[in-house]
Amino acid sequence: MRSKILQLFVVLLSVCLFHQASLGQGVTLPQVSPAAEVMQQVGISNITINYSRPNVVSPQGEDRTGKVWGTLVPYGFNNLGFGTAKASPWRAGANENTTIEFSHDVKIEGKDLQAGKYGLHMAIAEDGTVTIIFSKSTEVWGSYFYDEKDDALRVSVQWEDHEATPLLTYNFVEVTDRQAVIALDWEKKRIPFKAEFDTPELVFQNLQNELHSSPGFTLSNWNAAIGYLVQNNIHLDEALNWANNAIEGQFFSEENFRTLQMKSMVLAAMGKNEEAAKVMNQALDNPTAAVADYYTYGRQLIAQDKDAEALEVFKKASKKWKDHWLAPHGLARGYSALGQYDKALKLERDALAKAPENSKVFLEGYIKTLEQQKDFN
Secondary structure, eight states: OHHHHHHHHHHHHHHHHHHHHHHTOOOOOOOSSOEEEEEEEETTEEEEEEEEOOBSBOTTSOBOTTSTBTTTBOSSOBOOSSSSOSSBOBOSSSSSOOEEEESSOEEETTEEEOSEEEEEEEEEOTTSEEEEEEESOOSSSTTTTOOGGGEEEEEEEEOEEEEEEEEEEEEEESOOSSEEEEEEEEEEEEEEEEEEOOHHHHHHHHHHHHTTSGGGGOHHHHHHHHHHHHHHTOOHHHHHHHHHHHHHSSSOOOOSHHHHHHHHHHHHHTTOHHHHHHHHHHHHHSTTOOHHHHHHHHHHHHHTTOHHHHHHHHHHHHHHOTTSTHHHHHHHHHHHHTTOHHHHHHHHHHHHHHSOHHHHHHHHHHHHHHHTTOOOO
16 A cells, blocks of 8 residues: 555656646756766767666666566557657656757768757667657657657667666767767666767868867967878868968968978878978978987888888988987887897997986887897887
């Protein structure tokens, strides 16, 4: 008898709170299914989910494990006996409409969805197939007023067995700079769906805007933007324009090692190798070039399997900065890459004698590697 009274009280309280919320006259009381918000950044895009978290254990203390799917969450579309909907999916949470917001256009399970905020609903079949629904209607209570005409997108996924999760939880898993798998975890199931962004293109569009505002007055921002386009092999013509503007444009006109190097990188990415080599030689001959620039460039060449070219760069650095420890260390890298370990070992010991204390530890490690007649690159 006491259990039935408690159940009735919970139902009446829910109806009362809904009625007060709809009138904007509610008082602040703890919710049986507490509200939550989770956000994940993917590249430069944001995904935000607002939802309420029902518990497998009922407010009366009943463990409903095994009674959630198909009972507490009925399969398919149902007449919930309230509201205007005659065929409602699950609200994918509790209380108010679960919502999901995307800051940029996105692909959900390979299908296009425009940036914006959506009501999130799910219809689950007995075989574990889940229809995920993104509704343009976001200011409703649960799924009681769901209308198929408001659907922006539907996708189908399959649920998975998962470790016990008593409190319904949205997680972001397998996150990269271009995609994330959004997972609803509850009871012993996981419902995952993938969200993908065209991050490189979004970054390019954002860079175009930013470089025409205050960040555009800082040369290093232009170099960073050029580097991103080269790294992702996109809009290289625009990257070359930016590089030329950095060298001889209206705002900067700074012909130095860094700006010339960035132009060389763009030309190389465009397949214009002879032009790239010519500009890179100009960069190395520029008075602003430092021993660290030579050293870093030489290491880049080794990473590209251009070991002989790298050695020539290290030789030039050694002639210019005879007393700097990076000169013999760079030469050691060059000879080590070519398999000439005895020469490299002698040079690395010279570098060790000249190096600052905070660099000696890793040089000692390189020496041990060379003593074993192995490449330390």
